[in-house]
Amino acid sequence: MRLFWWSGAAAVRTMVPDMAGKVLIVANPTSGGYSAEFLDDVRNRLEDLGCKTEIRLTRRAGEIGDICADPSLPVQTLVVAGGDGSVNEALTGFQNHPAPPQLGIIPFGTANVLALELGLPRNAKAIAELIRRGKTRQLHYGLANGRPFVLMASAGFDAEVVHAVPLSLKRRLGKLAYVITALRTGFKRKSASLKVILDGEELTGKLAVASNARHYGGPFVICPGGATDPGLHMLVLERDDPWSSFCYGVALLMGRIHKAKGALVRPFKTASILATGAVAAQVDGDPFGATPLEIRQTDKTVPILAP
Numbered sequence: 001m002r003l004f005w006w007s008g009a010a011a012v013r014t015m016v017p018d019m020a021g022k023v024l025i026v027a028n029p030t031s032g033g034y035s036a037e038f039l040d041d042v043r044n045r046l047e048d049l050g051c052k053t054e055i056r057l058t059r060r061a062g063e064i065g066d067i068c069a070d071p072s073l074p075v076q077t078l079v080v081a082g083g084d085g086s087v088n089e090a091l092t093g094f095q096n097h098p099a100p101p102q103l104g105i106i107p108f109g110t111a112n113v114l115a116l117e118l119g120l121p122r123n124a125k126a127i128a129e130l131i132r133r134g135k136t137r138q139l140h141y142g143l144a145n146g147r148p149f150v151l152m153a154s155a156g157f158d159a160e161v162v163h164a165v166p167l168s169l170k171r172r173l174g175k176l177a178y179v180i181t182a183l184r185t186g187f188k189r190k191s192a193s194l195k196v197i198l199d200g201e202e203l204t205g206k207l208a209v210a211s212n213a214r215h216y217g218g219p220f221v222i223c224p225g226g227a228t229d230p231g232l233h234m235l236v237l238e239r240d241d242p243w244s245s246f247c248y249g250v251a252l253l254m255g256r257i258h259k260a261k262g263a264l265v266r267p268f269k270t271a272s273i274l275a276t277g278a279v280a281a282q283v284d285g286d287p288f289g290a291t292p293l294e295i296r297q298t299d300k301t302v303p304i305l306a307p
């Protein structure tokens with residue numbers, strides 16, 4: 001298999017000066033479900049379809065962002081092979097790019113909710129054809145303390161679970177690791193109240209999820225709209241004791257979270273999530289420090305390859 005090790009954004013200019021119009025696959029080999037054979041299969045199919053394709057493996061967190069932030073990145077199509085956290089890194093990098101290349105996704109990752117949201121194919125043949133076809137939609141995103149999120153930014157119990165889930169358990173059990181960690185932490189945690197200010201209106205709750213996508217945590221619909229539609233929605237849950245969390249979980253599985261008692265879903269443009277102490281926060285399924293969170297919609301979009 002032909003693989004290229006990547007060593008920083010500056011190296012793009014010196015190593016591959018003539019990549020315009022070509023496909024660069026940046027792969028996170030630590031993402032859940034990563035398969036070198038699968039990547040090679042996609043690359044071979046792309047080459048068969050006439051696309052000059054290069055694969056680069058990241059060696060550290062942050063590298064995808066560095067590559068995508070390079071304004072002279074000489075590619076027309078950049079494909080992230082990884083999960084939602086890897087795609088988030090690409091968007092973070094593109095923030096500083098005057099004209100980002102079109103973004104593709106080879107869905108690895110533990111959950112990959114964005115792939116589900118966009119209806120992306122999972123087999124190598126269909127992925128290669130999608131990249132070759134070059135049909136794009138505009139991917140919208142929100143900003144949490146200046147950091148882009150394409151799925152959600154949240155504070156409260158779900159973020160605590162994201163912070164607490166051990167990587168080894170995540171790799172071994174996938175999504176089940178989150179359920180086990182939620183059960184482990186749910187009974188012993190100390191609940192904290194949040195003040196959520198939505199376009200000037202003050203609300204209180206225990207968990208607040210600012211969502212850019214329709215789906216949350218898997219194929220579970222949390223709000224209308226979607227990642228390729230403009231606009232954000234806020235879900236605020238009034239309670240987070242174990243029984244209430246269980247009930248909200250069931251409501252989520254049934255696609256009825258917006259109707260659950262003590263739950264509110266509302267569109268917004270700007271929001272603050274505040275707490276007296278520091279409450280754990282997360283962005284697109286990765287830990288993101290703690291409150292306060294300042295969240296806002298942005299008009300910027302990134303062209304994303306989608307069916």
Ligand SMILES: Nc1ncnc2c1ncn2[C@@H]1O[C@H](COP(=O)(O)OP(=O)(O)OP(=O)(O)O)[C@@H](O)[C@H]1O
Binds near residue numbers: 084
């Ligand atoms: N070579 C690397 N070594 C360690 N971490 C990396 C490397 N490359 C990328 N990362 C980081 O790994 C994090 C998680 O990766 P990713 O989201 O692709 O997989 P995942 O966590 O299994 O999937 P998901 O987010 O869909 O649950 C990303 O936020 C990224 O910053």
